[in-house]
Amino acid sequence: MKNIKLASIKDKKRSIIQVGKVRFGEGFVIIAGPCSVENEKQTLKVAEEVKAAGADMLRGGAFKPRTSPYSFQGLGLKGLKILEKARELTGLPVVSEVLDTRDVSWMCEYVDVLQIGTRNMQNFSLLKEAGKSNIPVLLKRGMYSTISEWLNCAEYILNEGNSQVILCERGIRTFETYTRNTLDLSAVPAIKELTHLPIIIDPAHATGRISLISPMSLASVASGAHGLIVEVHDHPEDALSDKDQAMTPDEFKTLSGKVRALQTFMEKSNLGGQE
Ligand code: PEP
Ligand code: MN
Numbered sequence: 001m002k003n004i005k006l007a008s009i010k011d012k013k014r015s016i017i018q019v020g021k022v023r024f025g026e027g028f029v030i031i032a033g034p035c036s037v038e039n040e041k042q043t044l045k046v047a048e049e050v051k052a053a054g055a056d057m058l059r060g061g062a063f064k065p066r067t068s069p070y071s072f073q074g075l076g077l078k079g080l081k082i083l084e085k086a087r088e089l090t091g092l093p094v095v096s097e098v099l100d101t102r103d104v105s106w107m108c109e110y111v112d113v114l115q116i117g118t119r120n121m122q123n124f125s126l127l128k129e130a131g132k133s134n135i136p137v138l139l140k141r142g143m144y145s146t147i148s149e150w151l152n153c154a155e156y157i158l159n160e161g162n163s164q165v166i167l168c169e170r171g172i173r174t175f176e177t178y179t180r181n182t183l184d185l186s187a188v189p190a191i192k193e194l195t196h197l198p199i200i201i202d203p204a205h206a207t208g209r210i211s212l213i214s215p216m217s218l219a220s221v222a223s224g225a226h227g228l229i230v231e232v233h234d235h236p237e238d239a240l241s242d243k244d245q246a247m248t249p250d251e252f253k254t255l256s257g258k259v260r261a262l263q264t265f266m267e268k269s270n271l272g273g274q275e
Helices: 040-052 077-090 101-107 124-132 147-159 187-194 203-207 210-223 249-268
Strands: 017-019 022-024 029-033 057-059 094-097 113-116 137-140 165-169 199-201 227-231
Touching: 022 029, 029 040, 029 249, 040 057, 040 077, 040 249, 057 077, 077 094, 101 124, 113 124, 124 137, 124 147, 137 147, 147 165, 147 187, 165 187, 187 199, 187 210, 199 210, 203 210, 203 227, 210 227, 210 249, 227 249
Parallel strands: 029 057, 029 227, 057 094, 094 113, 113 137, 137 165, 165 199, 199 227
Antiparallel strands: 017 022
């Protein structure tokens, strides 16, 4: 693939990206948490519940990229401080989205992984700034982007000296309207034959429907993805963002059990998978 030099698998070993005790690129990493950090009580409760249910990492948006300027925009610094507390309480490393180049360096003090969302995948200034930081970057696929464009964006980060990039397939826009996006699971084996970077799946933003998250999560394990990121809320009906795709802690617990069972089965049956 043209211009994919640092991200290319050619002559390189698969990357393992370490975040605390979590290793992306080995086994199957489960990230869970609210779409948005709404307040301390909600976030700490969800953090404890997802930890108890087997999550490896906590997610939570403090800066929210919303379609409407009148929708909840996130708590900003206050939200990051809540995430810091949640990490102290549970020991789970934290990933949160950065929207603005001006926030990259100071946000690294609060989070373990910087997320670059679908709407900013080709924000080249933001990619370069994240490339100058020394913490891992979770780079979501642009909803209108090809695999080649996505890998070129990873290349921007790598080219600034940050070798810790984790890719995330979160669905692309197609003519389908029943689902929020179309989950491109073929991106998993494609990415693995093109690059050494780990890839995880976001079935929540990909489908936008709670009923589809569990089947697509299991399909992610079977496809060989290195992990999953899902949204969990203590009261999904009251969520300030993405309430239709937020699982309850109990639903997440069931999901996490099924995912671990399939992962174990695949490993034991030599069905390939996460390597
Ligand atoms: C998110 O993870 O909260 C998010 C906004 O995701 P995406 O950028 O994939 O829409
Ligand atoms: Mn969301």
